[in-house]
Every structure is written in structure tokens, then in C-alpha cells.
Amino acid sequence: MLGKHPERAKSLQETQTEPLKKQHLAIDALEGVFEKPMIDVKTLTKAYNLGSMKVPVLKGIDLSVKVGEFVSIMGPSGSGKSTLLNVLGILDRYDDGEYILNGTLIKPLSETEAARHRNQLIGFVFQSFNLLPFKSALENVAMPLYYRKVPRKQREARARKLLERMGMDHRMDHMPSELSGGQRQRVAIARALVTDPPLILADEPTGNLDTKTSEEVMELFTEINHEGKTLVVITHDEEIAARTRRVIHLQDGQIRNF
Amino acid sequence: MFDIERWTELGQSLSKHKLRTGLTAFGVSWGIFMLVLLLGMGKGLERGTMALFQDTALNSVWINGGKTSLSYKGLTPGRTVSLEIDDVAWLGNLPGVESVGPTKLLDKGYVMRYGKNTGAFQINGISAVNADIQKLSLLSGRQINQLDERESRKVAIIGARVNDVLMKNQLNPVGKTIFVGETPFTVIGVYNKALGEQSPNRVYIPYATLRQVFDPAPTVNMIALTVSSGYRWTDIKPDAIRLLSRRHRFDPNDSSALEIYDISDEVKKVESLMSGIRLFMIIVGTGTLMAGCVGVSNTMLVTVKERTREFGIRKAIGASSADILFMVLHETLVITLAAGYVGLVAGVGLIELISRAGIESDYFRDPQVDLSVAVSALGVLVLAGLIAGYLPARQAVRVSPIEALRHE
Ligand SMILES: Nc1ncnc2c1ncn2[C@@H]1O[C@H](COP(=O)(O)OP(=O)(O)OP(=O)(O)O)[C@@H](O)[C@H]1O
Ligand SMILES: [Mg+2]
Numbered sequence: 001m002l003g004k005h006p007e008r009a010k011s012l013q014e015t016q017t018e019p020l021k022k023q024h025l026a027i028d029a030l031e032g033v034f035e036k037p038m039i040d041v042k043t044l045t046k047a048y049n050l051g052s053m054k055v056p057v058l059k060g061i062d063l064s065v066k067v068g069e070f071v072s073i074m075g076p077s078g079s080g081k082s083t084l085l086n087v088l089g090i091l092d093r094y095d096d097g098e099y100i101l102n103g104t105l106i107k108p109l110s111e112t113e114a115a116r117h118r119n120q121l122i123g124f125v126f127q128s129f130n131l132l133p134f135k136s137a138l139e140n141v142a143m144p145l146y147y148r149k150v151p152r153k154q155r156e157a158r159a160r161k162l163l164e165r166m167g168m169d170h171r172m173d174h175m176p177s178e179l180s181g182g183q184r185q186r187v188a189i190a191r192a193l194v195t196d197p198p199l200i201l202a203d204e205p206t207g208n209l210d211t212k213t214s215e216e217v218m219e220l221f222t223e224i225n226h227e228g229k230t231l232v233v234i235t236h237d238e239e240i241a242a243r244t245r246r247v248i249h250l251q252d253g254q255i256r257n258f
Numbered sequence: 259m260f261d262i263e264r265w266t267e268l269g270q271s272l273s274k275h276k277l278r279t280g281l282t283a284f285g286v287s288w289g290i291f292m293l294v295l296l297l298g299m300g301k302g303l304e305r306g307t308m309a310l311f312q313d314t315a316l317n318s319v320w321i322n323g324g325k326t327s328l329s330y331k332g333l334t335p336g337r338t339v340s341l342e343i344d345d346v347a348w349l350g351n352l353p354g355v356e357s358v359g360p361t362k363l364l365d366k367g368y369v370m371r372y373g374k375n376t377g378a379f380q381i382n383g384i385s386a387v388n389a390d391i392q393k394l395s396l397l398s399g400r401q402i403n404q405l406d407e408r409e410s411r412k413v414a415i416i417g418a419r420v421n422d423v424l425m426k427n428q429l430n431p432v433g434k435t436i437f438v439g440e441t442p443f444t445v446i447g448v449y450n451k452a453l454g455e456q457s458p459n460r461v462y463i464p465y466a467t468l469r470q471v472f473d474p475a476p477t478v479n480m481i482a483l484t485v486s487s488g489y490r491w492t493d494i495k496p497d498a499i500r501l502l503s504r505r506h507r508f509d510p511n512d513s514s515a516l517e518i519y520d521i522s523d524e525v526k527k528v529e530s531l532m533s534g535i536r537l538f539m540i541i542v543g544t545g546t547l548m549a550g551c552v553g554v555s556n557t558m559l560v561t562v563k564e565r566t567r568e569f570g571i572r573k574a575i576g577a578s579s580a581d582i583l584f585m586v587l588h589e590t591l592v593i594t595l596a597a598g599y600v601g602l603v604a605g606v607g608l609i610e611l612i613s614r615a616g617i618e619s620d621y622f623r624d625p626q627v628d629l630s631v632a633v634s635a636l637g638v639l640v641l642a643g644l645i646a647g648y649l650p651a652r653q654a655v656r657v658s659p660i661e662a663l664r665h666e
Contacts, residue, residue: 111655147577
């Protein structure tokens with residue numbers, strides 16, 4: 001697969017040049033991976049129950065994200081971005097419509113199957129990191145592999161490798177409370193990547209970070225995308241959105257334009 | 259089921275949350291500890307009380323003369339009934355009476371001498387049969403036997419206090435001669451405990467000897483009899499009362515004419531007291547256990563609620579509901595079992611210590627723990643913990659991961 005291409009395994013430090021990007025695109029097109037959708041959403045709706053009232057939040061979303069795409073979602077606060085991403089990440093249920101993830105209809109999944117899909121297909125990066133406070137950076141990153149029944153040694157080796165790649169070599173044994181926001185987000189991203197999932201979802205991953213760190217995180221995402229992973233990132237930042245290949249605008253629970 | 263990965267994860271989860279783990283563990287340990295202590299003490303109480311009877315034949319009955327309270331054949335009430343040695347022989351003929359013997363305690367003390375040492379002590383005349391019933395517990399020597407009685411031998415069993423005063427606690431006074439007034443008595447034994455005595459400071463001699471040497475009157479203080487196996491005192495009692503009422507002329511229905519002390523009746527009373535205490539212990543024990551259950555359940559409930567967010571994170575990265583439920587149950591099981599074991603060992607250890615230290619009184623000795631009860635109690639606590647962990651955990655994993663993550 002694409003991810004195994006030797007040129008893709010370049011380290012973070014190496015800045016990507018335009019021609020190189022073009023080259024990736026060419027390869028992507030060549031292998032025809034863009035044809036197959038990773039995410040296929042049709043007339044999806046979701047409402048929250050507020051007491052006896054139903055508050056519609058997603059009002060018929062149609063969205064298709066192909067394998068290898070890097071998409072950002074923008075929109076005003078309260079427009080339903082997080083709600084949509086949570087549904088895409090199988091962290092939340094939806095009411096009507098259809099969500100097909102990597103060829104599987106998500107709705108009728110049993111709880112166990114949903115857990116398996118979350119574990120194998122999706123890496124989720126939260127705005128508020130959601131690290132386990134009583135586990136070190138290394139243990140947090142290794143956690144998803146535990147639920148995949150990977151032996152401890154292998155788990156830690158893989159987690160170590162990812163943290164190294166995030167430039168966190170010297171912070172592996174630190175607890176989340178001992179890390180800065182940017183460092184925590186790197187740990188969270190490493191955790192999202194550790195199972196090598198084809199889809200990465202990130203809800204305002206740079207929302208709590210300063211400009212410089214945000215830059216670095218986006219750099220990282222671009223690189224991950226170049227390894228062939230599909231990325232969907234929520235952001236408020238035009239500049240960050242501009243770095244993605246496609247921007248989806250959400251307004252009042254509907255997609256405005258592509 | 260032994261999965262090393264799960265155990266390391268569990269070890270971490272428990273050790274990183276020391277307060278939570280400690281609280282749960284303490285609840286279980288304390289509950290079991292108190293329960294074991296309670297059970298052990300109860301047992302000690304029971305054993306101590308039953309031991310009060312161990313020196314007495316449990317089938318024995320003591321009869322004392324009393325005062326009449328009813329008029330009878332023209333005789334006014336208020337007469338003293340004083341039993342005599344002939345009554346002993348008559349009672350011995352009744353069916354169901356195994357053995358019977360007299361006791362006569364002389365009111366005043368007699369000055370006794372051994373070498374230069376003197377002291378005044380009470381003399382109690384008994385028969386070989388009484389020696390059996392009363393089971394004087396001897397430090398050395400032998401009991402009074404039939405031959406002593408028949409031949410009115412001048413032999414004596416002296417109390418340990420008597421030995422102390424007269425013979426300065428000689429190691430073996432048996433065979434020595436003491437003088438009561440001018441009459442020499444051969445010491446045949448030393449006792450340290452006897453029914454109805456605070457400290458062993460009497461001298462027991464054969465009843466026949468007592469009559470011959472000190473008081474020829476044919477009266478006795480008390481008649482002691484034992485009941486044959488297959489009979490109960492209630493079977494014999496009407497005959498015995500009829501016999502004595504005819505001989506001493508009182509109304510057989512006069513309950514105060516005789517004072518009858520039936521040991522088996524006393525044993526029954528104590529046994530019913532014991533079953534009362536046992537019932538009390540069951541109630542207090544159940545209460546303790548329930549308090550423990552409530553404590554453990556409460557801690558489990560709170561901690562599982564607190565962990566909702568953690569469960570959300572775990573689910574978001576691929577844990578299934580079953581994984582999380584298993585984790586909670588596993589942790590609960592390990593904490594409660596380990597803590598229960600600690601409580602059990604501490605409780606049993608303390609009881610053992612008390613038992614070893616020989617702390618005992620008239621009503622308390624040799625406490626012991628019924629392990630099966632303690633272990634069942636532990637089982638109940640573990641189960642309570644499991645249920646109290648399982649229910650909120652199931653609730654927590656039922657909601658979507660995002661809802662769990664929103665939980666604070
Ligand atoms: N658990 C909930 N219960 C009820 N209403 C909710 C819940 N979560 C979100 N909403 C409502 O749904 C709407 C969309 O929320 P959502 O979090 O998806 O917005 P968003 O686009 O991510 O906003 P932001 O940019 O501020 O993160 C909002 O009006 C919000 O009030
Ligand atoms: Mg949001």
C-alpha cells in the first residue's frame with residue numbers, strides 16, 4: 001500500500017516540497033485509490049433530546065470522503081461540526097440517513113463491532129486530548145494496542161517509535177499533567193496513529209495550541225496524509241484549512257458548499 | 259482465564275488510585291475483621307460459660323432442706339425441713355437414681371495444725387459418691403473412696419490454701435498427717451477447685467468420719483444424687499418428693515419445703531441464654547455484614563461513576579463494553595478478595611492471640627472462629643462489591659462514548 005512507499009517514511013523534520021506533493025498526488029491517482037470512498041454519508045440527520053424537545057443538529061448531511069483525502073470542516077460555533085465528526089468516529093449515534101465507513105454500514109453495528117471498528121479503522125484526536133491521567137505518555141499511546149491484544153513488548157516498541165516521530169523521545173515516561181498542551185496533543189496524535197488506522201479524525205486539534213505548535217501539528221497531519229491516510233480535521237483557522245485539499249463548510253447542520 | 263496483560267493493567271489501575279483502592283479495601287477488611295472478632299468472642303463466651311459446669315456431673319441434682327410454706331395435717335407452716343442420712347438410703351432405692359450421697363458442712367471452723375503451723379478451716383463431710391459428683395479437681399493425691407467411708411477412715415482432702423497455710427505450700431503433702439484438734443488426719447489429696455467455693459480453703463473428709471469425730475447428729479446439709487442414663491430428673495422428682503414429704507411430713511405441693519437444684523436444668527437455662535446470645539450475634543453479625551455491604555457498594559458506586567470518563571476514553575480507542583465490564587469486575591474481585599483475606603487473617607490472628615495469651619474469666623475462654631461462617635461472609639461482601647460495581651458500570655458503558663466523555 002501507499003504507506004509503505006519508502007519516500008513516505010521521511011521524518012517530520014524534512015519539509016515537504018511542492019514537487020514532491022505533486023508526485024504523491026500522481027501516485028495516488030495512478031493507483032486509483034481516490035475512487036473508493038472511505039466515508040460515504042447520505043442524508044444523515046441527528047437531533048439531541050433536550051427534555052421533551054428534539055433539537056435537530058444535523059439536518060441531512062451528504063458527504064463523501066475518498067481514501068487518501070485530507071479534508072477540513074469549517075463552520076460557525078454550534079453548526080454541528082463536532083456532532084458530525086463524532087458520528088463519523090462512531091462515538092455517537094445518528095438518527096436517519098446512512099453512514100458507510102470503509103464499505104460497512106455503521107448503523108446496525110453491535111456494540112462489540114463498533115468497538116472493533118473504532119479500534120481498527122479510526123484514530124480520533126480530541127480538542128481536549130482525552131488522555132488517561134494516570135498513565136504515562138508511552139502507556140497512553142500503547143493503550144489502543146492493548147485492546148487489540150498486542151503483547152506488551154510490541155505495544156511499547158510501537159508506541160515508542162511513534163512518540164519518537166512526534167519528537168517526544170524525552171517525555172515518554174511523563175504523565176499527561178507534566179506535559180504542555182502541544183506535547184499532550186502530540187501524545188494524542190501518536191495514540192490515534194498507533195494502530196495504523198486508515199482514517200484519522202481530529203476535532204480542533206490545534207484549538208488549544210499556540211500558532212507555532214499549531215503549525216507543527218498541521219505539518220504532522222500533512223505528512224500523515226502523504227502516507228496515505230485519510231484525514232478529516234475540524235478547524236476554525238482559515239490558514240489551517242487552507243493546508244488541506246478540501247474544505248467543507250457547515251452551517252446550521254447543513255453543508256453549504258464544497 | 260489467566261491473562262498476564264489484564265493483570266498488569268489491573269495492577270496499574272489499582273496502584274495509581276491508592277485512595278480509591280484503599281477505601282474499598284478498608285471497608286471489606288474492617289467488616290470481615292469485626293465479624294470474625296464478634297464470632298470469635300461469642301464462641302469464647304459460650305465456651306467459658308459451658309466450662310463452669312465441667313467439674314460437675316451434668317446429670318446431678320442437689321437437694322437441700324427448706325422451710326414449709328403450707329400447713330399440713332395440722333402442722334403449721336414455717337417449719338424447717340432438715341434432711342437426714344436415712345433419706346439418702348431411701349432416695350437410693352428409687353428407680354432412676356444412679357448414686358446418692360450426703361454433704362455436711364460444719365458451721366464453725368476447726369483449728370488445724372501441722373508442725374508449728376496452725377489455721378482454722380471449715381470441714382465438709384462428703385461420701386465417695388459426692389466426690390464423684392462434685393469432682394473436686396485434685397492437684398495431687400486421690401478422691402475419697404468407698405473404703406474410707408465404710409471404715410470411717412481419718413483421711414482428708416485439703417484445699418490448696420490450706421496446704422499453703424499449714425504446710426507452706428509443700429510440694430507433696432499427700433501422706434502427711436495434720437491434726438484437727440487432737441485427732442490426726444492423713445492427707446490423701448489436694449484440690450484447687452470445687453463447686454460453690456471461691457478459693458480452695460476447706461477440708462473434705464468422709465461423712466461417716468465427720469459423724470464419728472465431730473458431730474454425731476444424723477443430719478445432712480445437702481443430698482447430691484445423679485440420674486441414671488435413660489432417666490431424667492423430672493421422671494424421678496415426683497417419687498422423690500413424695501418420699502421426702504412422707505418422711506418429713508410436709509405437703510408434696512409445698513415448693514419451698516425443699517430446695518432442689520437440678521444441674522441439667524441450669525445447663526438448659528444457660529443453653530437457652532447461649533442461644534439468645536447466638537441469636538444476638540447473628541443479628542449484630544448480619545448488621546455488621548450489611549453495613550460492610552453498604553460501604554463497599556457505596557464506594558463501588560461512586561468510583562465507577564467517577565470513572566465514566568475513563569470508560570469513554572477507553573471506548574473511544576477501541577475497548578468494547580465487555581472489556582470495560584470485565585475490567586471493573588476483575589478489579590472489584592481482586593480488591594475485595596485480597597482485603598477480605600487481610601481482614602480474615604487479622605481477625606483470626608487477634609483471636610488466636612487472645613486465646614494464646616490465656617485471657618479467660620468465669621464466662622470467657624478459648625475463643626475460636628468458625629472459618630466457614632467468616633468465609634461465607636466474605637463471599638457475601640465480594641458479591642455485594644461485584645453487583646455494586648457491575649450495575650453502574652453497565653450503565654456507564656451503555657451510553658455512547660461521547661456521552662461518557664462529557665461526564666465530569
Ligand atoms: N449533548 C448535547 N445535548 C444537547 N445539545 C447538544 C449536545 N451537544 C451539542 N449540542 C448542540 O448541538 C449543536 C451543535 O453542537 P456541536 O458541538 O456539534 O457544534 P460545533 O460546530 O462543534 O461548535 P464549536 O465550534 O463551538 O465546537 C449546538 O447547538 C449544541 O448546543
Ligand atoms: Mg465542536
